[in-house]
Amino acid sequence: MNDLNFRAPKGTRDILWPDSARHQFLTEVFAEVVSEAGYTQVITPMFEHVEVFQRLGGATDVVRKEMYDFQDKGGRHLALRPEQTASVVRAFNEHRPAIPWKAWYTGPNFRYERSQKGRFRQFSQVGIEVLGVEDPYLDVEVMALAWRFYERLGLRQVKLELNSLGSKEDRNKFIDALQQHFTQSLSELSEESQKTLEVNPLRVLDSNREQDAHLISAAPSMLDFLSEDSEEHFTQVQEGLNSLNIPFSVNPKLVRGLDYYIRTAFEFISESFDAAQNAIGGGGRYDGLVEDLGGPSTPGVGFAIGTDRTLLACDAEKTFQMPEAAIEVFVVDVTGGMEALKLTTELRNAGFKTDRAWDNRSMKAQMKLADRSGALFAIIVGEEEVASDTVILRDLRESTGQSKITRETIQEDLRKRLR
Numbered sequence: 014m015n016d017l018n019f020r021a022p023k024g025t026r027d028i029l030w031p032d033s034a035r036h037q038f039l040t041e042v043f044a045e046v047v048s049e050a051g052y053t054q055v056i057t058p059m060f061e062h063v064e065v066f067q068r069l070g071g072a073t074d075v076v077r078k079e080m081y082d083f084q085d086k087g088g089r090h091l092a093l094r095p096e097q098t099a100s101v102v103r104a105f106n107e108h109r110p111a112i113p114w115k116a117w118y119t120g121p122n123f124r125y126e127r128s129q130k131g132r133f134r135q136f137s138q139v140g141i142e143v144l145g146v147e148d149p150y151l152d153v154e155v156m157a158l159a160w161r162f163y164e165r166l167g168l169r170q171v172k173l174e175l176n177s178l179g180s181k182e183d184r185n186k187f188i189d190a191l192q193q194h195f196t197q198s199l200s201e202l203s204e205e206s207q208k209t210l211e212v213n214p215l216r217v218l219d220s221n222r223e224q225d226a227h228l229i230s231a232a233p234s235m236l237d238f239l240s241e242d243s244e245e246h247f248t249q250v251q252e253g254l255n256s257l258n259i260p261f262s263v264n265p266k267l268v269r270g271l272d273y274y275i276r277t278a279f280e281f282i283s284e285s286f287d288a289a290q291n292a293i294g295g296g297g298r299y300d301g302l303v304e305d306l307g308g309p310s311t312p313g314v315g316f317a318i319g320t321d322r323t324l325l326a327c328d329a330e331k332t333f334q335m336p337e338a339a340i341e342v343f344v345v346d347v348t349g350g351m352e353a354l355k356l357t358t359e360l361r362n363a364g365f366k367t368d369r370a371w372d373n374r375s376m377k378a379q380m381k382l383a384d385r386s387g388a389l390f391a392i393i394v395g396e397e398e399v400a401s402d403t404v405i406l407r408d409l410r411e412s413t414g415q416s417k418i419t420r421e422t423i424q425e426d427l428r429k430r431l432r
């Protein structure tokens with residue numbers, strides 16, 4: 014058999030320690046930030062009936078080209094989730110929790126994209142969604158929470174880009190104007206953008222091909238198509254951000270890759286790496302989606318942050334580095350292994366992160382493993398220690414630090430030194 018079959022599929026990765034610990038720690042920091050603001054966790058299935066995601070917009074790449082959909086053995090047409098907003102809205106409609114419903118989530122998503130640095134076919138997100146509130150200051154709260162999260166990670170080079178896509182009617186007028194603008198000079202557009210224009214005129218604005226640049230810069234601006242209400246909403250959002258001293262820039266070309274947005278749309282860009290994949294988070298308002306998925310008319314707003322990309326930004330800014338050592342104490346037992354069995358159990362029950370060696374290795378081999386484990390202390394047990402009910406406690410960071418202590422005081426001793 015071809016040994017390629019034994020590698021992780023294209024666009025997926027194994028995440029080993031210490032990266033796995035950073036992923037987990039990042040989620041914990043996120044949970045802390047949003048719990049402080051009253052959000053509770055929702056866990057939805059990783060796959061749904063394909064129709065749930067088709068509501069994201071038949072013209073979007075996410076739905077048209079990138080969906081991992083399949084038939085299960087019962088003949089159901091299902092899809093692995095490409096994002097979680099649609100799932101959260103589906104769950105809202107199914108359970109009708111009291112509004113405002115403020116939910117946060119984490120977990121993997123799947124998109125059949127061209128994989129490259131920072132762009133995977135399985136990637137993880139953390140995010141929030143709020144259902145049932147129209148208030149523009151909620152849009153501000155939502156962005157402020159993402160901002161606070163980045164700050165807690167120690168990121169400093171994050172830029173917030175903001176736009177308003179207006180109401181559905183405003184947006185349709187804008188799309189018509191765009192269509193007209195690009196169609197007038199169709200032959201000047203790149204071939205790819207001509208195809209995009211046919212299915213999704215808004216996304217032409219996303220093209221970064223040089224050939225398209227001048228037509229894009231001369232294109233009509235969304236901001237000129239905002240109705241009075243939408244403009245008022247947008248102004249309040251900006252005033253709210255200003256009042257919290259959150260810096261942002263208005264980018265009228267920001268259209269996002271999903272179709273459900275109305276009014277507020279935003280993206281967080283990391284300036285610390287210049288990959289094409291520097292959007293580390295994004296979101297906005299999606300007031301029509303609950304209805305589109307069969308629920309009562311209910312406004313919604315939220316964002317999702319890409320865990321993998323955010324960690325890349327942390328690498329680039331040299332922040333949120335290594336997690337603390339996984340192991341605090343390593344038990345070295347040269348009497349056969351039973352003492353280590355008892356001691357590790359005792360210490361773990363008392364809350365110390367404890368490991369040991371196996372297979373009755375030599376003292377030297379066990380000490381090597383203790384060093385490699387990153388443990389701060391070794392507890393060494395030989396025949397003499399068993400006979401005298403003692404152990405040797407060695408500070409692995411200092412080659413000289415070693416003392417004989419009674420078995421009874423191990424925990425107390427460790428606590429004093431570790432905590």
Ligand code: HAM
Nearest residue numbers: 096098132133136292293294295296297315316317319
């Ligand atoms: P999105 O912009 O498609 O929005 O994704 C949000 C974030 O997920 C991106 O900014 C990026 O960091 C990360 N991401 C997306 N695709 C990939 C990929 N292939 N590989 C690595 N990271 C990726 C949404 O998903 C919306 N559900 C956000 C939202 C929530 N809007 C309202 N509520």
